[in-house]
Structures are given as structure tokens and as C-alpha cells.
Amino acid sequence: MAKRPDQREPFVVRLYVADRESTAVRAIANLEAVCREFLPNGCELEIIDILREPQRGLDDSIMVTPTLIKLAPPPVRRIFGDLSKRGRLLDALGLTGLEIAPRRP
Amino acid sequence: MxxxxxxxxxxxxxxxxxxxxxxxxxxxxxxxxxxxxxxxxxxxxxxxxxxxxxxxxxxxxxxxxxxxxxxxxxxxxxxxxxxxxxxxxxxxxxxxxxxxxxxxxxxxxxxxxxxxxxxxxxxxxxxxxxxxxxxxxxxxxxxxxxxxxxxxxxxxxxxxxxxxxxxxxxxxxxxxxxxxxxxxxxxxxxxxxxxxxxxxxxxxxxxxxxxxxxxxxxxxxxxxxxxxxxxxxxxxxxxxxxADFGTRPRYRVFAERVSSGIPRLDNMLAGGYFRGSTVLVTGMPGTAKTTLAGAFVAAACARGERALYISLDEQPAEIIRNLASVSLRLERYVRSRLLEIHADQPQATSPEEQFVRLRQRIRAHRPSTLVIDPISAAIRMGGQSTALGVAERLLAMAKSEGVTTLWTSLYQGSEEAMEATPLHVSTVADTWIHLSYRAGRGERNRSLTVIKSRGTGHSHQVRELILDDQGIDLADVYTVGGEALMGTARWERERIEAATQRDVEEEEARKRRELESLAAEIRAQTEGLERRRQSLAAEMRLLDQTVTLRERNESRRLQEVRARRGGGPASRARRRKGRSAPTED
CATH class of the missing domain: 3.40.50.300 (P-loop containing nucleotide triphosphate hydrolases)
Structure with missing residues (x-):
């Protein structure tokens, strides 16, 4: 049974993209949409352009772009791709179950 | 260029x-x-x-x-x-x-x-x-x-x-x-x-x-x-x-000869093996292939060169012990680190590993002389064609490192079919020595033939290989009616030859004695004549003295006579001179 995330717990994600490629643009848009819909308390999102900060990509062993790392709440998860598959994204972020009751007043 | x-x-x-x-x-x-x-x-x-x-x-x-x-x-x-x-x-x-x-x-x-x-x-x-x-x-x-x-x-x-x-x-x-x-x-x-x-x-x-x-x-x-x-x-x-055999064979070619360890074999090969060349020794079991290899190694060590002995069938201690029986003492060279003996189990490794291990050993020890004994055992490491490939590459590698290599190979077929030696290494070898037994007249004797030796005018004669506690030697082989004589037959023949030799020597001695006595006789005669010549000379000297004395007496007597006959100035002068003579003379 999926445990509901504590709404007050900060939600921290880091997104690695390469420049402004189409996958990068799509990934950012998809992630922002999820944040809007499922994380009303907002989320801490860091977007890193690996072309500008390659060392950070090396530090995090980024193999493909885009790669999303959910740092908090635990467990740390990695999701790669342009995040267009919403079901998998929500599953990996631990937000499944929330989509049944969206848009609270 | x-x-x-x-x-x-x-x-x-x-x-x-x-x-x-x-x-x-x-x-x-x-x-x-x-x-x-x-x-x-x-x-x-x-x-x-x-x-x-x-x-x-x-x-x-x-x-x-x-x-x-x-x-x-x-x-x-x-x-x-x-x-x-x-x-x-x-x-x-x-x-x-x-x-x-x-x-x-x-x-x-x-x-x-x-x-x-x-x-x-x-x-x-x-x-x-x-x-x-x-x-x-x-x-x-x-x-x-x-x-x-x-x-x-x-x-x-x-x-x-x-x-x-x-x-x-x-x-x-x-x-x-x-x-x-x-x-x-x-x-x-x-x-x-x-x-x-x-x-x-x-x-x-x-x-x-x-x-x-x-x-x-x-x-x-x-x-x-x-x-x-x-x-x-x-x-x-x-x-x-x-392994890069066949891509670019490069190696130094030496004109220098190195001893095989057996002086008479060196003679057969016009001075020995060429440095950096490949020597193949084939033979049936027990024909002294290892002994020949041991002699080669011992000669290298005696020159102060390093040698590497890879045995594919015997343990180092066995080799040392067995070679000591023909007065090849390798132990001291092992102790002085000139010689390294390794016993490898060919079936325990892949041919490549074997090759690489050997290459490492060559590079580590830097030998001038390498022995692989017997290469035919390499067949056990993955079949004839694989073993052949490895053997050829080993040879090329040894050559490129300037190492003189001696390989032994077990050979059991007839001598007619010998060109098809196991592993066909014979085509790669620069010198090929074949050892065999000659049976006949109730005994077996080892024989040695130089089948080929590139760049060398070598003897094509079959020689008998003699092993005893004095070492290794080759004996000339007598041929009678096209058949080589060995063993007892050779010994008999040698005895006959020795007897003839003895007769000749005695005749020479007699003649010498005759001449010497004649010379002594002449010497005695010469001495007698010399003595006579000397006495004649003495006699002649005596005669000369007598003549001089007589002439002087004669001249004094004439002066005396002149003076007595009435003294002129000449006689006065003579008298004066005569008086003062005691102080002047």
C-alpha cells in the first residue's frame, strides 16, 4: 500500500538536461506540470545544464539526458527520459494514488 | 631510400x-x-x-x-x-x-x-x-x-x-x-x-x-x-x-659461431652453430638428445653467457643428475644464476600461455642460449597444428631476440620419411642434427648425422656418438662396403689401424737411430781432423819463431863482424847506443 507523502515534507528534485534540446524542453515542461498538479506546497527544483556544468554531471554519473534525480523525500530515485510517460514518472516519484484525487479547492 | x-x-x-x-x-x-x-x-x-x-x-x-x-x-x-x-x-x-x-x-x-x-x-x-x-x-x-x-x-x-x-x-x-x-x-x-x-x-x-x-x-x-x-x-x-609471428620477421644475422659443446661436432659444422640460429636435434627415445642440449648449454655457461633450459618432460633435478653422468655439471651454473632450468607441463597450459610465459622468461633472463626439450611434447598442448603455430612463433621470437636456440624433437619413424618431422620444425631450423641407433652385430650404437646446416659447409658423414663418464665425443665411422662401422666393429677396425700405425712408427724409429749413429760417427771424425789441424798450426807457429830468432842472431853477428873490421861512424854510433841501452830499453 502506497504511503501518502507528508505534504509538509520538502520535495527536492534535480534535473539534468543538455542545453535546450527538444528533450530538455519537454522534460522541464512535464516536470513542472507534475509539480503544479501534485505538489501544491511546491517543490525544490534544480535544473542543471550539463553543457554548462559538466563537472556536476560527472559527479552524479549522468549517463543520459534528461535525467531526473529525486533527492527527497527518500528513497533517492533516478528517472531518465523526457518524462513524457507520466505514469512511470509519478510511480518513481512516489506520487501514485494522488492522481485519483487531483485539484483540491 | x-x-x-x-x-x-x-x-x-x-x-x-x-x-x-x-x-x-x-x-x-x-x-x-x-x-x-x-x-x-x-x-x-x-x-x-x-x-x-x-x-x-x-x-x-x-x-x-x-x-x-x-x-x-x-x-x-x-x-x-x-x-x-x-x-x-x-x-x-x-x-x-x-x-x-x-x-x-x-x-x-x-x-x-x-x-x-x-x-x-x-x-x-x-x-x-x-x-x-x-x-x-x-x-x-x-x-x-x-x-x-x-x-x-x-x-x-x-x-x-x-x-x-x-x-x-x-x-x-x-x-x-x-x-x-x-x-x-x-x-x-x-x-x-x-x-x-x-x-x-x-x-x-x-x-x-x-x-x-x-x-x-x-x-x-x-x-x-x-x-x-x-x-x-x-x-x-x-x-x-x-603473437605476431609472420607479420614482420626482423632479426640480426650473426656470422659468429658458438660451440656446440662437443669439439668434434664443432669441426663437423665448420666451427659450431651460428649465433642466433635455430638448431633442431631429432632422434628416437634415448638417442642422447638431452645430452646434446646439455652440452650446448654447458658450453654457453662456460663462456659466461646466460642460458635458459625449458624442459617439457623432465624435472630440473632429473636433468642435472642425468647430465652429470656424462660429466656435464650444470649445477654450478644454476647456482651462479647463469643457467635457469624450468620444467613446464605442456598440457597444463594453453599454447598461447606457454608462448607468452616463455617470452617473459626470455625477456627476464636475457639468455644467449635457449633449449626446448622436447618440442614434440608441445603436441600435448592442443594438437599438432596449434603446437606447430606456437613452435614457429617461439622460434621466430627467439630469433628476433638474438637467442641461439636448440630444440629437441622426438622422432620415431623411419629415416626415409624423416623430412616429415614432428611439427615440421625442420623447415624452420637452420641446423638439423639427427641422432639414431645403428643396430647390428649384437649391439646398438648411437650415431649422429648433420642433415642440414644453412650457410655452413658441413660434413655429411655419419659419426658415432660416444657417451661415457668422461663426457661426450664423436668418433669417426669406418665404412666397409658402404656400411658404417660402429661400436665393436669400429673398435676392431681401429685396432687394426692402430697395429699398422705401430709398425710404421717402429720402422721410423729404427731409421732414426741409424741416422743418429751415422751423424755421431761423422761428428767424431770431424773432431779428430780438427785436432790435427790445430797441432799443425802450432807446429807452424813454432817454425816461424825459430826463423825469426835465427835471423836476428844472424844480423847481430854481421854487425859484430863489421865493428871488428875497423870502426867507422856507424860503429861508434852503435857503441854509444849500446852503452846507453840499459836506461833506454
Whole structure:
């Protein structure tokens, strides 16, 4: 049974993209949409352009772009791709179950 | 020379030497710079070792830093796997003061549990790698386990696009790239991989007659000459070594002779074996092949040269003991480290390992003289054709190192069919000595024949090989009615010859005595005559004295007479002179 995330717990994600490629643009848009819909308390999102900060990509062993790392709440998860598959994204972020009751007043 | 210069002026493909024995020879200088080399092979075929070794050699020997991008294994795992090769990877990846490390790892494994949610590409990785490459000034790069990535991409069109990206990176950064790819089963990698790679190297691993055979083959090398043959290789204690026999035989040719250890054999060979040449000794069991080898080794050590004795059937202690019975004492040379004796079990290793181990021993000990006894035992390591290949390469390698090599080979067939010696090493050998038994008149005797000796006017006669506690010697063989005499028959013949010799000597002695007595007689006569001549001379001297005395007396008497007859001035003067004579005289 999926445990509901504590709404007050900060939600921290880091997104690695390469420049402004189409996958990068799509990934950012998809992630922002999820944040809007499922994380009303907002989320801490860091977007890193690996072309500008390659060392950070090396530090995090980024193999493909885009790669999303959910740092908090635990467990740390990695999701790669342009995040267009919403079901998998929500599953990996631990937000499944929330989509049944969206848009609270 | 002029032609060569012209050739060098032509633009050539820039290559990065791998520093791996054999690989650089086969590829004509190494792997292409600014391009990708695809390294394929099944799991465990040595792809990662070869790729990593190229990087380590680049960093250590050619001052070319490298990057290892790992899709399959982590840094710790790669380091642990390569630890036994002694490449010192941990020190290569460390910073050297302010200078950047010579080797960098980029861990590009997809973390377990990572979820794919949509399309993606490798641009992030390429950017990170390119950044790192610039940072350390990399000249080489390895993408290890690209198949992991391809499975993940799972779309030929996307795969192609990503490979192009890697290709562009290599070209842009001038990196010599190695991409390893595991091939499970016989299916070839995607055609785009083949067409994108400028150089394709295939590693295989199979069993041949129960021996493990690893093989290296360059399938394609765009814009470069290469040797397309399959070459066996070994993963040895210091990494991969590929046998490069037949690609470029280069060796020094010596005019110097080295002793075989048997003076009369040296005579038969016009002074001995040529230094750096290959000597094959064939023979049936017990024909003293090992003894001949031992004599050769002992002679080398006696000259103060180092020797290496590889036995494929006996233990070192056995060899030393057995050779001592023919007064070949090798123990002192083993103790003084001039001589190394190793007993190898051919069936315990693959032919390649055997080859590589021997090469390492040669390089470690630096012998001038090498013995392999018997090479025919090598058949046990994976069949005749494999053993032949290894034997030929061993010979070529020994030759290229300037080592004089003596091989023994067991031979049991008839002498007529001898050209087909086991392993056919005879065609490679410079000198071929055959030992056999001659049976007859109730005994067996060892015989030695020099069948061939390149560049040497050698005796074609069969000689008898005599072994006893005094050592080894060759005896002339008497032929009677076309049949060589040996053993007792030779001894009888020798006795007859000796008797004749004795007669001749006695006759000579008699004649000498006769002449000597005649000479003595003449000497006596000469002495008598001399004595007579001397007495005659004495007599003549006496006669002369008498004459002088008589003449003086006569002249005085005349003066006296003159003076008495009436003294003139002459007589006065004479008187005066006569008076003063006592003081003046």
C-alpha cells in the first residue's frame, strides 16, 4: 500500500538536461506540470545544464539526458527520459494514488 | 631510400600505438586517432583488458592521458579486475601535484532501479566526457560495454544517432577511441556499428582439441594496411600479448659461431652453430638428445653467457643428475644464476600461455642460449597444428631476440620419411642434427648425422656418438662396403689401424737411430781432423819463431863482424847506443 507523502515534507528534485534540446524542453515542461498538479506546497527544483556544468554531471554519473534525480523525500530515485510517460514518472516519484484525487479547492 | 622518403611524405593516418606486443605490428602502428575502433567479442574474451591496457600504456609509455567510460562495470570493479596485471591504475588516476591525472574514469552505469520515462539521448554524457577529456588533456578514450547502452536505447535509428555523436566527439577532440561491445553468439553487431567504426577488431575464445585458444583479428581498418589473419593471444601476467609471428620477421644475422659443446661436432659444422640460429636435434627415445642440449648449454655457461633450459618432460633435478653422468655439471651454473632450468607441463597450459610465459622468461633472463626439450611434447598442448603455430612463433621470437636456440624433437619413424618431422620444425631450423641407433652385430650404437646446416659447409658423414663418464665425443665411422662401422666393429677396425700405425712408427724409429749413429760417427771424425789441424798450426807457429830468432842472431853477428873490421861512424854510433841501452830499453 502506497504511503501518502507528508505534504509538509520538502520535495527536492534535480534535473539534468543538455542545453535546450527538444528533450530538455519537454522534460522541464512535464516536470513542472507534475509539480503544479501534485505538489501544491511546491517543490525544490534544480535544473542543471550539463553543457554548462559538466563537472556536476560527472559527479552524479549522468549517463543520459534528461535525467531526473529525486533527492527527497527518500528513497533517492533516478528517472531518465523526457518524462513524457507520466505514469512511470509519478510511480518513481512516489506520487501514485494522488492522481485519483487531483485539484483540491 | 629515396622511395622510402617519398612514401613518408604522403599524408598518413595518425595512429595511437597500443604498446601491446603484437597489436601494433598487426595494425601497422596502432589504432586510428580521431576515430573509433570497435572491439567485439563474447563475454570474457578480453575486450576490457585490451581496451584498458591501451589506455594504461598510453598514459605510462606515450604520455597520452586517457579516459575510461564504463557502461558495464564500476571503477572499483575495473581496478580490481586489472590489479593482477600490475598496471598501477590507482596511481594513474591520482592527481600529480598540480598536474591532472593521466587516467580518468567516468562511471556511466545506469543506476539500478532507474526508471525510463520517455525519450532521451547521450548528449549529457558526451558533454561531461568532453569536459573531462579537455581537463586532463586526454588523447585516448574507451567506451566499455556499449552494448549495455544499445539495449537501453533499443531503437536502431536512435542507436545510430548516438553512435554518430560519439564519433563526432572523437573527431572533434582528436581522441583515439575504443568502443567495446559484447557479442553473445555468432550474430554480428548492427550494421551501423560496423560502418561507423573505422577499425574493427574481433576477439574470440574457443576450444580446440581441449586447449583454450584466444584469437585476435583485425576485421577492417579503413585507410590503413593491416594483417587480416587471426592471431592467437594470451592474457598473461602483465596483460594481453598477441603473437605476431609472420607479420614482420626482423632479426640480426650473426656470422659468429658458438660451440656446440662437443669439439668434434664443432669441426663437423665448420666451427659450431651460428649465433642466433635455430638448431633442431631429432632422434628416437634415448638417442642422447638431452645430452646434446646439455652440452650446448654447458658450453654457453662456460663462456659466461646466460642460458635458459625449458624442459617439457623432465624435472630440473632429473636433468642435472642425468647430465652429470656424462660429466656435464650444470649445477654450478644454476647456482651462479647463469643457467635457469624450468620444467613446464605442456598440457597444463594453453599454447598461447606457454608462448607468452616463455617470452617473459626470455625477456627476464636475457639468455644467449635457449633449449626446448622436447618440442614434440608441445603436441600435448592442443594438437599438432596449434603446437606447430606456437613452435614457429617461439622460434621466430627467439630469433628476433638474438637467442641461439636448440630444440629437441622426438622422432620415431623411419629415416626415409624423416623430412616429415614432428611439427615440421625442420623447415624452420637452420641446423638439423639427427641422432639414431645403428643396430647390428649384437649391439646398438648411437650415431649422429648433420642433415642440414644453412650457410655452413658441413660434413655429411655419419659419426658415432660416444657417451661415457668422461663426457661426450664423436668418433669417426669406418665404412666397409658402404656400411658404417660402429661400436665393436669400429673398435676392431681401429685396432687394426692402430697395429699398422705401430709398425710404421717402429720402422721410423729404427731409421732414426741409424741416422743418429751415422751423424755421431761423422761428428767424431770431424773432431779428430780438427785436432790435427790445430797441432799443425802450432807446429807452424813454432817454425816461424825459430826463423825469426835465427835471423836476428844472424844480423847481430854481421854487425859484430863489421865493428871488428875497423870502426867507422856507424860503429861508434852503435857503441854509444849500446852503452846507453840499459836506461833506454
Amino acid at each position: 629515396a622511395r622510402r622518403n617519398q612514401k613518408e611524405r604522403e599524408p598518413r593516418l595518425a595512429k595511437a600505438p597500443t604498446g601491446i606486443d603484437g597489436v601494433d605490428e598487426i595494425t601497422g602502428g596502432g589504432l586510428p586517432r580521431g576515430r573509433a575502433t570497435l572491439l567485439t567479442g563474447p563475454a570474457g574474451s578480453g575486450k576490457t583488458v585490451l581496451a584498458l591496457q591501451t589506455l594504461v600504456n598510453g598514459a605510462r609509455r606515450f604520455d597520452e592521458p586517457g579516459i575510461f567510460v564504463a557502461f558495464e562495470e564500476g571503477f572499483q570493479q575495473v581496478v580490481a579486475n586489472a590489479a593482477s596485471f600490475g598496471w598501477g591504475i590507482p596511481s594513474l588516476v591520482q592527481k600529480r601535484g598540480r598536474r591532472s591525472p593521466r587516467l580518468a574514469f567516468v562511471d556511466s552505469r545506469l543506476s539500478p532501479g532507474a526508471v525510463q520515462a520517455g525519450t532521451f539521448d547521450l548528449s549529457g554524457l558526451i558533454a561531461a566526457v568532453e569536459f573531462r577529456a579537455k581537463e586532463i588533456g586526454a588523447k585516448r578514450i574507451v567506451f566499455d560495454g556499449i552494448d549495455v547502452l544499445l539495449v537501453m536505447l533499443n531503437d536502431p535509428r536512435v542507436e545510430r544517432g548516438e553512435m554518430c555523436r560519439i564519433h563526432d566527439l572523437l573527431e572533434r577532440a582528436g581522441l583515439a577511441g575504443v568502443v567495446t561491445m559484447s557479442t553473445t553468439g555468432p550474430e554480428p553487431p548492427g550494421s551501423f556499428m560496423l560502418s561507423l567504426s573505422d577499425c574493427i577488431i574481433q576477439l574470440t575464445h574457443r576450444l580446440a582439441e581441449r586447449a583454450s585458444i584466444r584469437a585476435f583479428r583485425v576485421v577492417k581498418y579503413r585507410g590503413s594496411a593491416f594483417v587480416a589473419n587471426e592471431f592467437p593471444f594470451a592474457i598473461a601476467s602483465q596483460g594481453i600479448e598477441v
